[in-house]
Amino acid sequence: MLILWQKLSYLTANSNFFIALKAFLASITLLIPGYFLGFSEFAVTAVLGIVAAVISEGDDSIKQRIINSLLAIFCFTLSSLLVTLLFPYPLFFLLGSCLFSFAIIILGSLGKRYVTISFATLMIAVYTMLGLSHDVESGAVLSNNYFGPNSLLLIAGAAWYFIISTVLLKVTLYNPIRERLADIYFSLGLYQQEKSKFFSQENYDHKTIRHTLSTLNINIVNAMSECRTNIDYHVGEKDISHELQHLIHLYQEAQELHEKMTSSHFHYGSLKRNLNNDLIIAGFEQVLKQLASACTQRGHATLYKQAYQHDHGLTWSLAILKQELLTLETSLEWQLFGPLKLLFRNLRKADELLINSEPQNDQAFLVMAPRERLPVIQRLSSALHLSSPVFRHAIRLTLGIALGIAIILASDLHGYWVVLTTLFVLQPSYSATRVKLKQRISGTLMGIIIGATLLYLFPTERSQLFLLAISAFLFFYYLRQNYSRAVTYITLLVLLAFNILYQQGYVVTIPRIIDTLTGCSIAFLLAKLVLPNWQYKQFPKYLVEAITANQNYFHEIIKQYVSGKNNDLPYRVSRRKAYVADSHLIASWKDMQVEPNDKRHKLNHVYDISRRNHAMLSALSALGVHRNKIIDSRLQQDLALVAQLISSALLQTQSTILSPVNVDKFYISEIEALLKRYENDDHKHTLLLIQKLKQIVEITEELQVMADDMNLVEYPLT
Numbered sequence: 001m002l003i004l005w006q007k008l009s010y011l012t013a014n015s016n017f018f019i020a021l022k023a024f025l026a027s028i029t030l031l032i033p034g035y036f037l038g039f040s041e042f043a044v045t046a047v048l049g050i051v052a053a054v055i056s057e058g059d060d061s062i063k064q065r066i067i068n069s070l071l072a073i074f075c076f077t078l079s080s081l082l083v084t085l086l087f088p089y090p091l092f093f094l095l096g097s098c099l100f101s102f103a104i105i106i107l108g109s110l111g112k113r114y115v116t117i118s119f120a121t122l123m124i125a126v127y128t129m130l131g132l133s134h135d136v137e138s139g140a141v142l143s144n145n146y147f148g149p150n151s152l153l154l155i156a157g158a159a160w161y162f163i164i165s166t167v168l169l170k171v172t173l174y175n176p177i178r179e180r181l182a183d184i185y186f187s188l189g190l191y192q193q194e195k196s197k198f199f200s201q202e203n204y205d206h207k208t209i210r211h212t213l214s215t216l217n218i219n220i221v222n223a224m225s226e227c228r229t230n231i232d233y234h235v236g237e238k239d240i241s242h243e244l245q246h247l248i249h250l251y252q253e254a255q256e257l258h259e260k261m262t263s264s265h266f267h268y269g270s271l272k273r274n275l276n277n278d279l280i281i282a283g284f285e286q287v288l289k290q291l292a293s294a295c296t297q298r299g300h301a302t303l304y305k306q307a308y309q310h311d312h313g314l315t316w317s318l319a320i321l322k323q324e325l326l327t328l329e330t331s332l333e334w335q336l337f338g339p340l341k342l343l344f345r346n347l348r349k350a351d352e353l354l355i356n357s358e359p360q361n362d363q364a365f366l367v368m369a370p371r372e373r374l375p376v377i378q379r380l381s382s383a384l385h386l387s388s389p390v391f392r393h394a395i396r397l398t399l400g401i402a403l404g405i406a407i408i409l410a411s412d413l414h415g416y417w418v419v420l421t422t423l424f425v426l427q428p429s430y431s432a433t434r435v436k437l438k439q440r441i442s443g444t445l446m447g448i449i450i451g452a453t454l455l456y457l458f459p460t461e462r463s464q465l466f467l468l469a470i471s472a473f474l475f476f477y478y479l480r481q482n483y484s485r486a487v488t489y490i491t492l493l494v495l496l497a498f499n500i501l502y503q504q505g506y507v508v509t510i511p512r513i514i515d516t517l518t519g520c521s522i523a524f525l526l527a528k529l530v531l532p533n534w535q536y537k538q539f540p541k542y543l544v545e546a547i548t549a550n551q552n553y554f555h556e557i558i559k560q561y562v563s564g565k566n567n568d569l570p571y572r573v574s575r576r577k578a579y580v581a582d583s584h585l586i587a588s589w590k591d592m593q594v595e596p597n598d599k600r601h602k603l604n605h606v607y608d609i610s611r612r613n614h615a616m617l618s619a620l621s622a623l624g625v626h627r628n629k630i631i632d633s634r635l636q637q638d639l640a641l642v643a644q645l646i647s648s649a650l651l652q653t654q655s656t657i658l659s660p661v662n663v664d665k666f667y668i669s670e671i672e673a674l675l676k677r678y679e680n681d682d683h684k685h686t687l688l689l690i691q692k693l694k695q696i697v698e699i700t701e702e703l704q705v706m707a708d709d710m711n712l713v714e715y716p717l718t
Contacts (some may be wrong), residue, residue: 013181014078020052020477022168024177025160026050027469044151044465044497047472048127049157051490052076054476056120056158058113059176059230068164075104075156076168079125080151087132090409098402100125105394106388108378109383112229120424122401127154129416135500174234177247177658178302180227185299187220189292192261198268199281206269207682214586214614220258221583224576227251237369248368250302253353257295259575260350263625264618265688272338280328283321287347290314294354310355312443318348326343334689342688367569371551388415392531393428399530400426400457400522407518417494417512421519426526428533430534433527433592436483437520444516448509450488451495461500468496477542528596535592536601537702540657542585543707546613547657549574551622551650554696558643561689562636564629582617585610610707616699621693626688635686639672642693645671652672652705671697 027047036044056072080099086093101122108115113699131150194212216298231251234244272281294311301308325344329337374382383390406418425440427433454467471493478485495509552574560566587608630636649671671693 005279013175013178013305015066015165016477016480017178017394018175019057019673020475022165022305022472023050023054023161023471024473024475026027026157026164029164030157030160031465031469036252036461040461040465042149042503044468045131045150045153046157046160046423047468047493048497049076049124049154049159050125050161051128051472051475051493053158053161055123055479056117057162058116058164059233062166062234062360063164064233065169068113069254072161072508073155075117075121076155079104079121080128083125083128084132084151086149089128090347091349094402094405094409097405098398101401102394105397106380106383106390109214109379109388109390119423124154124158126416126420128227128418133141133233133416142655149213159318168323174243176304176662177230177234177244180223181247181250181254182299182303184220184225184227184258185295185302187216187223187637188254188257188261189295189299189572191216191220192288192292192295196285196292199272199285199288201282206639210423210611210614213583214611215590217262217579217614218583218590219581219585224251224254224258231368247302255273255572255576257353258579260346260353260622260625262579262618263346263621264615265343265346266336266691271336271340275332275340277328280321280340282323283317283324284343284347287314287317287321290397291347291350291354292316298354298357308354308358314351315355318344318351322348323494339688339691342626349625362553387530388426389533393426396526397423397426397695400526403522404519416524417515418519420514422522425523427522429591430532431528431594433523434594437524439484440487440520441516443484444513445493446601447485447491448495448512450536452509454492455495455499456634464496464500468493468500470497480649492691504603511595534599535588535595536606539585539588539592539606542581542615543703544611544654546578546581546585546659547650547654547703549578550616551647553578553617553620554646554650555645557620557627557637559629560627561639565627567657571624577615582614585613597615605706605709609703610704612699612702616696616703619695620697622688623697630686632686638645638677639689642671642674645674646693646696649697649704653700653707656704656707705710 027050030043030046030050031040034040050593056068058068060068082096083093104121108118119696124545128151130146135148189211192642194209194216197209198206228251231244231248234240240248270344275281277427289313294314297311298308300306302491313538321344325337326339328340332340343477382388385391400422401419404416407418421440425433425436427436455464458464458467474491475486475493478489490510495511556571556574560571589606592603592606630639642667
């Protein structure tokens, strides 16, 4: 029994499985009674409401879940009511659908949870259109009632799911936080595993490794952002439970590990050339791999609520590596040995963080930054602007829905799957739309093939109801991890539902393909032609944000070289914003790669700038990891002057991006003159400080030259 309970806890820890399980339970508890009472058609319609409800759901506290569920029910009711009232009047129906679609998408600007509610609301609207269109096709007279049976069943199905989900939330209240934390530690493990290749005896291309690391860093930052959002849903509670305290502690520990793992202590290619000691290099490679494995184990322990068992082999390897390093202390130049010793210290501190990651009786965590929330009116007004991505997406999606409805009305067809396909495929960016388009087409074709086969093999209503429930489960299981498979199962669900409701399983196969291709074509054309957010126009903005964030992070680091090390809030906030800005810069370059050829302006330059910015962040991280109070008053004064000059150089780089005026003053000579005084200093922290400051200065100059060569200002900031 204990083993069975453990296996069940493993499954519920997987949010994809648990969401799918809730959807299956809600569906099966309607389909089984519906079958035996002779109301299968009603039950199937309610299942479509369940589909919309699941999509609208976010990760919340119990109180917030209830509020969001009521808001979703209100939006569902309003959308279904408007469609029912306006459907008999084509012109008003078209105009009303456009206005409502635009308004409900703008609602998504209020926050992530409102995005899912607005999307699901549009789904309910389309499902209502489908039901009404089939009533017309069957010759039924549309009722004058505000709500037809289809509308009531859709809303009832959604309400039933919300009840089940809220009841089960108590069991899995903090599971979303655990899953995001596990994602962070898994991503940190992959990052460290990739970084170990710098020390490998195999000849890996270091440029490729750096590119992979910058891409992996996006996954870490995204997981951290999602984890922080989930934590914010609960920290407002009066009494923070011990479990939540521990999870917050793990989140803040992950931030520390991220800084340590991102830090770069020297040029790894020159290290292998100058060190000429394969044993030491292999030792560092082994420690990095073991640290990667330890992060993965920490992730598994967090996800499955198990005690973390630290790999003492890592501690042992560090002890051996320390002894080997001591033998080199007198024979190596300090410029090479100093960074090696600091790298070792960094790895040892990471090991200590993991060892002490298990919860204590009174788990302490640092004060978290308050949530940055603008007033509702201000968020809505900022979205109602042409430069707002939400506004642009609202325009495109409204046009897509209008085109779909207009085509249907003009051709006297009732294939509202065109509208539904457009709704699913059209994304805020061209690159995301292109990916969804391919997945939607392939998934639909596969779903139709499987569906037609299953309808032939299982002709009875009972078997098809069971297959429908299984399809709902598989759709939600794959929705967030494999969209193409998810489309396959939602297509299968639709075919089964149509066969049960209207005995049209085979009849809708070819129209379904035509509708899918039509909807995908509309989505693709709108993403490409209507207010597109091409990355060559967005990149200068992201670069300015990254440089600004790096400057603030650098300022907070230097302050602690004067005042002493601490993990106060301004430091942690500046560090987080620097990592987020860097991930946006890399993501912009990645998106540019899949855009049309004529929109990939100077793609190689964009890549070089992104890579150099990540190198600057790694240098800043190294300074941050080893920040400590400087005792030498002269060095303090010179450091303050160098920091001021570097800040001026970073501001000058921003000016180069924002203004066409060429500025030739790089502050290089002044900074080099100040740093030259300390070139022979034998203190390892001073040496690292000087080396990293030089690197930051060099990268700043490179970024300014690259930005000037690209002439970024010819693409206005949007």
